[in-house]
Amino acid sequence: MFKAIGIAAAFSLAAGAAYAQAPNDAQIAHIAYTAGAVDVAAGKQALTISHNKEVLAFAQEMVRDHTAVNDQALALVKKLGVTPQDNPTSQGLAKGGADKLKTLGALKGAAFDKAYVANEVAYHKTVNGALATVLIPNAKNAELKSLLETGLKLFKEHQMHAEHLAMSVK
Amino acid sequence: MLAGAAIAAVPVCALAAKAPAIYTVTIASMKFGPAPAKLHVGDTIEWVNDDIFVHSATATDKSFDVELKPKVHMWTTFHKAGTYPFACRYHPGMTGTLVVAKSER
Numbered sequence: 001m002f003k004a005i006g007i008a009a010a011f012s013l014a015a016g017a018a019y020a021q022a023p024n025d026a027q028i029a030h031i032a033y034t035a036g037a038v039d040v041a042a043g044k045q046a047l048t049i050s051h052n053k054e055v056l057a058f059a060q061e062m063v064r065d066h067t068a069v070n071d072q073a074l075a076l077v078k079k080l081g082v083t084p085q086d087n088p089t090s091q092g093l094a095k096g097g098a099d100k101l102k103t104l105g106a107l108k109g110a111a112f113d114k115a116y117v118a119n120e121v122a123y124h125k126t127v128n129g130a131l132a133t134v135l136i137p138n139a140k141n142a143e144l145k146s147l148l149e150t151g152l153k154l155f156k157e158h159q160m161h162a163e164h165l166a167m168s169v170k
Numbered sequence: 171m172l173a174g175a176a177i178a179a180v181p182v183c184a185l186a187a188k189a190p191a192i193y194t195v196t197i198a199s200m201k202f203g204p205a206p207a208k209l210h211v212g213d214t215i216e217w218v219n220d221d222i223f224v225h226s227a228t229a230t231d232k233s234f235d236v237e238l239k240p241k242v243h244m245w246t247t248f249h250k251a252g253t254y255p256f257a258c259r260y261h262p263g264m265t266g267t268l269v270v271a272k273s274e275r
Contacts, residue, residue, distance in 0.1 A: 061224075061260045068222045068240070153200045154223065157261035164262060 007123060010092025011130040022138040023087065030084035031093065032135060032148060033073050035127050036066040038097030039120075039158075045101055046116050055113045058165055062120070062158065069151055076143055113169045121166055124159035128152060188274045192216050192245075195266070197225050197238065202258075202266040211273040214247045226259040227266075235259075 023031065043062035050056055077084055100119060107115055131152040139145040191213045193206035198220040209215070217227050219238040227236045227246070233254065236244045248254075248270045258264035 057259075065223050065260075072222060150199065154261075157200060157263050160262045161260065 007093060007096040008126050010089050010096060011126060011134065023089070023134065024085070025139060025141050025144055026082050026085035027087045027089070028135050028139050028148070029073060029077050029082060029144060030086055030090045032131075032151060033070055033084060034090040034093045035130075036070045036073070036151075038093055039123065040066045040070070041097060041101060042104070042116070042120070042123075045104060046112075049105075049108065049112050050116065051109070052113045052169065054165055054168060055117065058117070058120075058161060061161070065154055065158070069147070069154060072147055072150075076147055080141060080143070082141075110169070117162055117166045117169050120162040121159060124155050124162060128155045128159060131155060190214065190247075194218055195227075197221055197258075197264070200261060200264055202227070202256075202264055205266055205268050208271070209248065209268060210271050211248060211251050213270070214245050215268065217244045217246065218242075223260075225261065225264065227256050228259045230255045230257070 039062050043059040043066070046055060046059035047063070050059065104112060104115055104119070131148060136145060136148045136152065139148055188210075191208075191210070192215075193209060193213065194203075194216045195205065196203040196218040200221060200223070206213075206215075215227075217236055217238055219225055219240055219242055222240050224240065225238045227234065227238060227244075229235065231254070233250075234246045234256070236246055238244055248268070251270050251272045254268040254270065256266055256268065
């Protein structure tokens with residue numbers, strides 16, 4: 001089942017689940033962390049494949065920025081004594097990320113650059129939506145909520161950067 | 171006695187001239203703080219990055235391009251009057267404009 005599940009579908013699971021049972025803070029932390037980790041992995045892959053200076057700079061930014069937020073997330077859950085809880089949304093994200101790595105890994109040169117950047121635009125759009133409509137509204141802890149809001153600002157900037165980049169890697 | 175000696179040591183022209191100023195622009199929550207209103211040629215901007223992310227202050231005309239690692243302070247001195255729109259190279263929504271007036275001297 002998870003083979004077919006896209007990232008958007010994974011998040012709509014979480015949204016749908018909100019009617020039955022909204023994700024709790026431990027699950028939200030896990031989802032947010034996983035979302036960041038997926039993009040760090042994609043960025044690291046791009047750094048080994050792309051030869052385009054702008055794509056490489058973008059990939060470095062993804063690795064750097066998402067690692068910074070995830071480090072903060074780790075410090076926060078440690079401070080709050082919360083153990084991030086695995087859940088179907090995180091699993092869907094991780095699986096989607098792994099599948100994408102496989103697909104992109106088969107590409108080279110301009111084809112890779114175009115596909116990587118296009119995916120980054122789509123991925124950031126999807127995660128932005130999830131942050132705004134599911135994760136932030138359901139977060140109970142104020143510090144977690146604040147960190148998620150920082151995450152949303154960041155994801156929006158990344159989406160913008162990816163969209164600009166998409167115009168030049170056509 | 172000490173005060174008298176200090177006054178005698180200061181040249182008159184130094185009292186009349188306006189010393190170059192340093193203005194701080196702080197980045198926080200993925201935004202540049204407000205640009206100083208009275209920036210003049212010879213003044214310096216101190217960029218302070220209070221975020222956890224690497225940012226940059228990059229002029230659209232490329233006249234300055236400052237990489238700003240988290241918690242770092244960097245300085246840019248303005249030698250030419252003009253209007254300088256700038257942005258962060260990594261986060262294009264982060265923008266600002268500096269207006270540098272001619273020297274007051």
